[in-house]
Each structure stands twice: as C-alpha cells, then as structure tokens.
Amino acid sequence: MGNKISLTIDGKKIEASSGQTILEIAKENGIHIPTLCYYPNTKPAGACRVCVVEIGTAGKLEASCCTPVSPGMVVQTNTEKVMNARRMVAELLWSSGNHNCLQCEKNGDCELQDLIYELGIEKPRFEIDLPGYEIEDTNSMIQRDLNKCILCGRCIRVCNEIQVHEVLDFSMRGSHTKVSPAFDADYIDSECVFCGACVDACPVGALTFKQARFKGRPWEMKKVRTTCPYCGVGCQMDLNVSDGKVVKVTTNMDYGKPNHGMLCSKGRFGMNFIDNSDRLKTPLIRMDGELKAASWEEAYGYIAEKFASIKEKDGPDSIAGLSSARCTNEENYLFQKFMRAVIGTNNIDHCARL
Numbered sequence: 001m002g003n004k005i006s007l008t009i010d011g012k013k014i015e016a017s018s019g020q021t022i023l024e025i026a027k028e029n030g031i032h033i034p035t036l037c038y039y040p041n042t043k044p045a046g047a048c049r050v051c052v053v054e055i056g057t058a059g060k061l062e063a064s065c066c067t068p069v070s071p072g073m074v075v076q077t078n079t080e081k082v083m084n085a086r087r088m089v090a091e092l093l094w095s096s097g098n099h100n101c102l103q104c105e106k107n108g109d110c111e112l113q114d115l116i117y118e119l120g121i122e123k124p125r126f127e128i129d130l131p132g133y134e135i136e137d138t139n140s141m142i143q144r145d146l147n148k149c150i151l152c153g154r155c156i157r158v159c160n161e162i163q164v165h166e167v168l169d170f171s172m173r174g175s176h177t178k179v180s181p182a183f184d185a186d187y188i189d190s191e192c193v194f195c196g197a198c199v200d201a202c203p204v205g206a207l208t209f210k211q212a213r214f215k216g217r218p219w220e221m222k223k224v225r226t227t228c229p230y231c232g233v234g235c236q237m238d239l240n241v242s243d244g245k246v247v248k249v250t251t252n253m254d255y256g257k258p259n260h261g262m263l264c265s266k267g268r269f270g271m272n273f274i275d276n277s278d279r280l281k282t283p284l285i286r287m288d289g290e291l292k293a294a295s296w297e298e299a300y301g302y303i304a305e306k307f308a309s310i311k312e313k314d315g316p317d318s319i320a321g322l323s324s325a326r327c328t329n330e331e332n333y334l335f336q337k338f339m340r341a342v343i344g345t346n347n348i349d350h351c352a353r354l
C-alpha cells in the first residue's frame with residue numbers, strides 16, 4: 001500500500017493510496033464507471049476507452065482503469081464530454097461487428113449490450129460494417145466468432161498473464177486486427193489446452209462454450225457452486241444448470257483460493273459423465289456371475305468380510321491398495337493408514353493419472 005492521498009471524485013472527497021487507479025478507488029467507493037477491456041488480476045490495457053473520466057479544469061479525458069490517482073486530483077465521471085466520448089466508443093464498436101443479440105449466446109450476459117443500454121443508444125450513427133470472418137467450428141468445446149470480437153484483449157491477457165499458456169495475441173494490423181493463436185491457427189491446431197479462461201473473460205459473444213449453445217439463456221441458468229471432483233486441489237466452480245442438466249461450467253474470481261477463478265480443461269469440459277447412461281450410481285456386487293445393485297452398507301460389509309478372509313488365509317501382503325489422485329491429501333493419508341495399520345501391508349500405490 002502506498003501513501004495516503006486525497007482526491008475528489010464527482011464532488012466527493014475520497015482517501016486513496018498512491019498507486020491505485022481512479023477506477024479502483026471509484027469501485028471501492030461505490031462510484032460506477034463502465035468498463036470493457038478492464039479485467040481483474042491482469043495489467044490494465046487502456047484499450048477500449050469506455051472508462052474515460054474528466055480530470056481537472058482543463059477537461060482532459062483519461063482512461064480511469066490505467067490512470068493512477070494523484071494528490072488533489074479532481075475527477076468527474078459523468079459530464080457531457082465523458083458521456084459523449086463513451087457513446088462514440090460504444091457506437092463504433094457496435095457498428096464494426098455482428099452484434100445481433102437475437103441469435104447471440106451471450107444475450108443477457110453481454111457487457112457491450114449492457115453498455116449500449118446504459119448509454120441509451122437507439123442505433124449507431126455509423127453504418128454497420130460486418131467483418132465477414134468464418135466462425136471457427138473445428139473443436140467441440142469453444143466456438144470463436146471473431147465477427148463479435150471487440151478487440152478488448154481480455155482473452156489475451158488472461159491466457160498470457162494468469163494461465164500463462166501464451167497462446168493468444170493480436171495479429172494483423174489496423175482494421176484487420178484480430179485475436180488469434182500463432183500463424184492464425186484454429187484453437188485445435190494451436191498450443192491451446194482448452195482451459196476455457198478466455199471464454200470466461202470474453203465480455204461479448206465472440207467466445208462461447210459450445211456444449212451450452214442453445215441449452216438455456218443466462219437468466220434461465222441456475223449456478224450451483226461446487227468443488228471440482230477431478231483432483232485433490234479443490235477448485236471452486238459453478239455448475240450452470242438448465243432444465244435439470246449441467247450445461248456448462250464457469251467459475252468466479254471472488255471465490256479466491258485455491259483456483260482464483262481459473263479451471264483446467266477437465267474441470268471445465270469434463271462434466272458430461274454426470275448424465276452418462278453408463279454411470280455407476282450404486283455399488284454392484286457380483287453374485288452368481290452377475291453384477292447386482294447393492295446398498296453401501298452391503299458393499300462395505302462384503303469388502304470387509306473378503307479382506308478378513310484373504311488376510312487370514314494368505315497373509316496381509318496378499319492384499320494391495322491403489323489410491324487415486326482424485327482424493328485429497330487427507331483421504332490419501334487415511335488410506336495408507338488403513339492399509340498399514342488395519343490390513344498390515346506396505347503394498348500401497350496410487351494412480352496419478354486420471
């Protein structure tokens with residue numbers, strides 16, 4: 001934390017720490033400034049200029065997301081000049097892409113849609129110029145429609161600065177600028193590991209989860225917070241449930257540790273097993289050559305009985321235990337304790353592969 005300084009935002013005297021940005025201190029004090037390219041935990045890019053505010057009496061417009069506070073600063077967040085600048089940005093973005101909300105998966109959860117509504121723009125003053133990119137449809141997890149991309153760079157920053165996969169960057173120049181992996185490859189032919197962080201970061205419908213397309217509107221989706229079952233790390237995630245089915249997995253930076261709003265590809269895209277018809281839902285005991293459904297009590301009783309008789313007949317080293325990387329450290333500790341102290345063997349191994 002830097003030294004305490006005071007400044008004024010919209011006529012309100014505010015205390016801040018030097019080094020904080022105007023946007024940060026405004027958020028802390030409940031002052032709304034719209035943003036598009038700003039993304040928490042990444043370096044401010046100052047790319048979209050939606051967050052402009054007026055500074056001082058000279059009326060200088062600065063991007064609040066990347067302008068540090070200074071002592072005695074006077075900031076205004078909603079003057080006519082500020083609103084006109086924001087409107088210009090919003091209309092240019094609207095007119096330079098395919099922002100047709102009717103068929104967009106992000107309708108109702110789109111930050112450009114929210115901004116245009118907030119600014120009360122009926123239609124852009126510029127002619128709509130569709131970029132005409134092919135929709136990338138070559139993998140089963142993420143759909144990329146660059147016709148909707150607003151070049152905010154959030155996907156690039158989350159990929160490079162948080163996940164550190166360093167797959168994405170801006171390519172081409174001027175009005176042909178786009179986001180792509182190296183050599184303009186499709187995701188499936190690039191180094192992308194399909195963690196899906198770029199989709200979470202996308203403020204519009206340029207990146208969407210393919211499995212969830214047409215399975216439910218954002219406002220119909222119920223988010224159920226849970227812990228990922230794939231390994232012992234305990235990543236926090238939201239199952240997005242529509243019509244009783246999990247249609248996609250998202251997460252939330254506010255959940256904090258251990259994953260701070262990031263997931264791996266298994267946690268993100270590996271939940272199809274939930275509704276798989278082959279999924280085991282009860283223990284099965286083989287009786288007369290046939291697997292029969294049993295209760296957990298019956299199953300544990302059967303296992304204990306078999307362990308006891310094998311141990312008595314052939315000794316404890318005739319039994320081995322194989323644990324799983326899906327278990328927590330505590331569960332694995334208990335498992336080895338059980339094998340050593342109860343069964344009486346050191347025949348223990350684990351499967352570190354899922």
Ligand code: FES
Nearest residue numbers: 037046048049065
């Ligand atoms: Fe500040 Fe985009 S949010 S420039």
